[in-house]
Amino acid sequence: xxxxxxxxxxxxxxxxxxxxxxxxxxxxxxxxxxxxxxxxxxxxxxxxxxxxxxxxxxxxxxxxxxxxxxxxxxxxxxxxxxxxxxxxxxxxxxxxxxxxxxxxxxxxxxxxxxxxxxxxxxxxxxxxxxxxxxxxxxxxxxxxxxxxxxxxxxxxxxxxxxxxxxxxxxxxxxxxxxxxxxxxxxxxxxxxxxxxxxxxxxxxxxxxxxxxxxxxxxxxxxxxxxxxxxxxxxxxxxxxxxxxxxxxxxxxxxxxxxxxxxxxxxxxxxxxxxxxxxxxxxxxxxxxxxxxxxxxxxxxxxxxxxxxxxxxxxxxxxxxxxxxxxxxxxxxxxxxxxxxxxxxxxxxxxxxxxxxxxxxxxxxxxxxxxxxxxxxxxxxxxxxxxxxxxx
Numbered sequence: 001x002x003x004x005x006x007x008x009x010x011x012x013x014x015x016x017x018x019x020x021x022x023x024x025x026x027x028x029x030x031x032x033x034x035x036x037x038x039x040x041x042x043x044x045x046x047x048x049x050x051x052x053x054x055x056x057x058x059x060x061x062x063x064x065x066x067x068x069x070x071x072x073x074x075x076x077x078x079x080x081x082x083x084x085x086x087x088x089x090x091x092x093x094x095x096x097x098x099x100x101x102x103x104x105x106x107x108x109x110x111x112x113x114x115x116x117x118x119x120x121x122x123x124x125x126x127x128x129x130x131x132x133x134x135x136x137x138x139x140x141x142x143x144x145x146x147x148x149x150x151x152x153x154x155x156x157x158x159x160x161x162x163x164x165x166x167x168x169x170x171x172x173x174x175x176x177x178x179x180x181x182x183x184x185x186x187x188x189x190x191x192x193x194x195x196x197x198x199x200x201x202x203x204x205x206x207x208x209x210x211x212x213x214x215x216x217x218x219x220x221x222x223x224x225x226x227x228x229x230x231x232x233x234x235x236x237x238x239x240x241x242x243x244x245x246x247x248x249x250x251x252x253x254x255x256x257x258x259x260x261x262x263x264x265x266x267x268x269x270x271x272x273x274x275x276x277x278x279x280x281x282x283x284x285x286x287x288x289x290x291x292x293x294x295x296x297x298x299x300x301x302x303x304x305x306x307x308x309x310x311x312x313x314x315x316x317x318x319x320x321x322x323x324x325x326x327x328x329x330x331x332x333x334x335x336x337x338x339x340x341x342x343x344x345x346x347x348x349x350x351x352x353x354x355x356x357x358x359x360x361x362x363x364x365x366x367x368x369x370x371x372x373x374x375x376x377x378x379x380x381x382x383x384x385x386x387x388x389x390x391x
Contacts, residue, residue, distance in 0.1 A: 046350075048384035049332040054353065055089050057096070058374035061355040063176075063300075065121045065129070066347030067154060068389035072378065073099060073129055074355060075118040079362050080372070083107060085115040086131065089378065099129075100157035109145060116145055120174075120188070122345065123390025124181030127154050128161070132188055134174045147174045149186060149200055163200050165207065174198060176247055176300070176343070179391070180255040185277055187249060187258055195245035197260065199276040208279060213286045218243040218264040223297055224315040225360040226338050232364050239367070248301035248311065253388060259309065261295050268295040268309065268322060293326040300343030302352060305386040310352055312341040319344065319352070319381055332381050346387030347380065354379045 054072065062077035072089040085108065088099040098105040108116040120132040128151040135147045147169055151161040165174075173192035180186070184203040190196040196211035223230045223242040231239040244263035251258055251273065258273045270292045275285045295301075296313035298320075303309050309322040310331065317338030319331045339358040347353050356377040362370050 046382035048382060050382045051332055051334050051336070052380050053336075053377055054380050055091055055096075055378040056375035057089075057378070058376070059084065059087070059096075060357050060372070060376050061342070061378060062119045062357065063121045063343040063345075064353050064355040064378050065123050065345040065390050066351070066353045067123050067127060068348055070348055071154060072347075072353065073121060073123070073154070074378065075121050075131065077119075077357055077359070078117045079359065079370070081108070081117075085118050086121075100152045100159075115150075120177040120343075122177055122179045123154065124179045125390075126181050128152065128181060129154050130177060130179050130186060132174050132177050134172070135170065144170055146170050147172065149177075149188070151202075161202055163202065163205055163207065165198075169198075169207075172196070172198075176249050178249050178251040178258065180251060180273070183255055183277065185255075185273070187251065187273070187276070189246045189249040189260065191245050191247050191263070197246065197249070197258070197276070201277070208276065210276070210282055210285055212282065213289065215260075215267075215269045215289050216246045216262070218245045218262045219266060221264055221266055221297060223264055225340055226317075228360075230360055230365050233367060242365070248295075248298055250301050250303040250309065251391070252303060252307065253305045259292065259301070259303065261298075261301075263299055264297060266294055266297065267291055268293045293322045294328050295322060296320050296328075300341070300355075302344045302346055302391060303388070304346065304383065305388050308383075308385055310344055310383060312337075312344060312354070314340065317341070319354070321383070331383060336377065336379065346389055346391055348387075348389055350383045350385055350387055351380045352383050352387065354381065 060077040060080045062075035064074045066072050076085050084098045084105045086099050087096045089096045104115055106114045115133050118131045118133045122130045131150045133148050135145045147165045149163040153160050172190045174188045174190045176189045178187045186200045188198040190198050195216040196209045198209050200207045230242040232242050247263035249260040257270050259270050261268045269289055271289045295311050298311040300312045307324040311320045313320050318333035321331045322328050340360050342355045342357050345353050358372040361372045
C-alpha cells in the first residue's frame with residue numbers, strides 16, 4: 001500500500017486510482033446492437049426516465065461528457081490504467097480512439113505533455129473539452145507530478161489552454177469540475193486531505209483555494225454500493241469507514257451560482273460564484289454558503305438550464321432529481337446503474353449521459369484482487385428537461 005502520509009484522508013474513488021496495481025491495457029469490446037440507441041428519439045419523444053446503453057467498454061471510463069452535436073468523450077480511470085487515458089467514443093462505428101492523439105496518451109509520467117491521471121471532463125459552449133489531470137501518483141510512478149488543467153478544441157484537437165498548478169498543490173486530489181467558459185473560470189472539487197474548492201481564472205492564469213469550511217467536509221453517512229457498506233484500506237493497511245468530502249460540483253446556467261456537496265453527504269449547498277471571480281476572502285465566501293436541499297450519497301451531478309440538479313445515487317443505483325423548489329424525487333432506478341454510476345453530463349436535448357465503472361469492486365474496498373469485470377458502460381437517460389450540453 002502507499003506510504004505517503006498525505007494520502008491518508010484522500011478520496012475513496014481516488015484511493016482506488018492511486019493504489020491499484022498495474023493493469024494491461026484493454027481494448028474496446030462492442031457497442032449494443034441497438035445503435036439504434038442514438039435513434040430512439042427520432043420517431044417519438046422518449047419517455048422521462050428512459051434509460052439506454054450507449055456503449056459497452058472493456059476499458060474503464062472515469063467521467064463522460066457529450067458535445068451539443070453528439071460527440072462523446074471519456075477519461076479512463078486510473079484503477080485499470082493502460083496507455084490510453086482520454087478517449088472519444090464512436091458508437092455508430094463500434095470503436096473508440098485516443099483523444100486528442102496518441103502523444104497526449106503516452107505513458108503517464110513520460111513527459112510534460114502527457115495525461116497522467118485525468119478524471120473530470122466537461123465541454124463548454126465553445127466546444128472546448130476541459131480536463132482536470134490530478135497528476136502522476138500511481139504506486140509504481142517514479143515521482144509525483146503536479147496537477148494541471150487542460151482544454152482541447154474538440155474540432156481541431158489542439159490544446160487551447162493549460163494551467164500547471166503550483167508546487168503547493170502536489171498531494172491534492174482535484175477531480176470533478178464545473179466550467180464557466182463565457183467568463184473564463186473553472187471550479188474544481190479537491191477531495192484530498194485539505195478539502196477545497198479550487199478556482200482557476202483562465203484569463204489571468206491564476207488560481208485560488210477556498211478551504212477550512214464545514215460544508216466541504218464529509219458527513220457521517222455510509223457509502224453503500226450493491227448493498228454493502230464500503231470500507232477502505234488506509235496507508236497503514238487498516239480498514240476504515242469510507243468518508244469522502246466535497247466531490248459533486250456544478251454551476252447554474254447563468255454561471256452566477258456554484259453548487260456542491262460531499263460524496264459522503266446528504267446536503268446540497270450553494271454559494272455565489274461572483275465572490276470567487278472577485279477573489280473575495282474565505283470569510284466572505286463562507287458567510288454566503290447556504291443549504292438548498294438534500295441529495296443522495298453521490299459521485300456525480302449535473303444541473304440543467306431550468307435549475308434542476310441530477311445526482312447519481314450510489315446506494316440505490318438511481319438518478320435523483322432536486323428541483324428548484326427543493327423537492328428531491330427519483331428520475332430512474334435500474335439495476336444496471338448499481339455498479340457505481342460515477343458521473344453525469346448532459347448531451348443534446350434532454351439526454352443525460354452516465355459513466356458506470358464498478359469502482360467499489362477494486363481491492364482498496366475489499367482487500368482482495370480487483371473484482372471488476374467488463375463490460376463497463378456509458379449510458380444515457382431522458383430527463384424531459386432542458387439540458388446544458390457538456391455540463
